[in-house]
Amino acid sequence: AQSVTQLGSHVSVSEGALVLLRCNYSSSVPPYLFWYVQYPNQGLQLLLKYTSAATLVKGINGFEAEFKKSETSFHLTKPSAHMSDAAEYFCAVSEQGGSEKLVFGKGTKLTVNP
Amino acid sequence: GAGVSQSPSNKVTEKGKDVELRCDPISGHTALYWYRQRLGQGLEFLIYFQGNSAPDKSGLPSDRFSAERTGESVSTLTIQRTQQEDSAVYLCASSSRTGNSPLHFGNGTRLTVT
Numbered sequence: 122a123q124s125v126t127q128l129g130s131h132v133s134v135s136e137g138a139l140v141l142l143r144c145n146y147s148s149s150v151p152p153y154l155f156w157y158v159q160y161p162n163q164g165l166q167l168l169l170k171y172t173s174a175a176t177l178v179k180g181i182n183g184f185e186a187e188f189k190k191s192e193t194s195f196h197l198t199k200p201s202a203h204m205s206d207a208a209e210y211f212c213a214v215s216e217q218g219g220s221e222k223l224v225f226g227k228g229t230k231l232t233v234n235p
Numbered sequence: 236g237a238g239v240s241q242s243p244s245n246k247v248t249e250k251g252k253d254v255e256l257r258c259d260p261i262s263g264h265t266a267l268y269w270y271r272q273r274l275g276q277g278l279e280f281l282i283y284f285q286g287n288s289a290p291d292k293s294g295l296p297s298d299r300f301s302a303e304r305t306g307e308s309v310s311t312l313t314i315q316r317t318q319q320e321d322s323a324v325y326l327c328a329s330s331s332r333t334g335n336s337p338l339h340f341g342n343g344t345r346l347t348v349t
Contacts, residue, residue, distance in 0.1 A: 136332055164343065217335075228276075
């Protein structure tokens, strides 16, 4: 069965600084990987996804994530944080050709300080 | 409608009562998911439907929880004899197909059991 670990339930950065949100996954088959974002008082929306094409995936709002099979990681990055990036970010995994269940991590709350 | 619709948006109920939560997915979406989000926690998978069948019910916390879907459309999550620990936001999501298709989330039903 697949699982996701997000290191750090809270991350705080200064405006303009690098954003790095960590995600490690476990899957017995090649995974599909996703990052979702939940802005305050809004529903979850897709930020980006990895589906076995390019290992570096670009998403909305300047975010990107790199799939590293050897490290079983899919960390989310953004070169320069903006105040509007303050939100909760969830990493999720499903199995290619296997269970269709999408399993989420516990989430990382990002705070951006002026 | 344009998005996933959940009703009610808020529900307060007394311990021991039964509740029904409704989800209207995006028209044409064959996959439908239910998740639970407790305060300060990540998304906990409950159940998913492919069409009207539920291949994976492994996330249902107890036999007090059940879900059904009819007409490859509306789904109802029923919680019998509610307990205080059932208090959470219940999220529904749908996708056009499973696997690598992104999920479209509703705004959730906030359930409070007093």
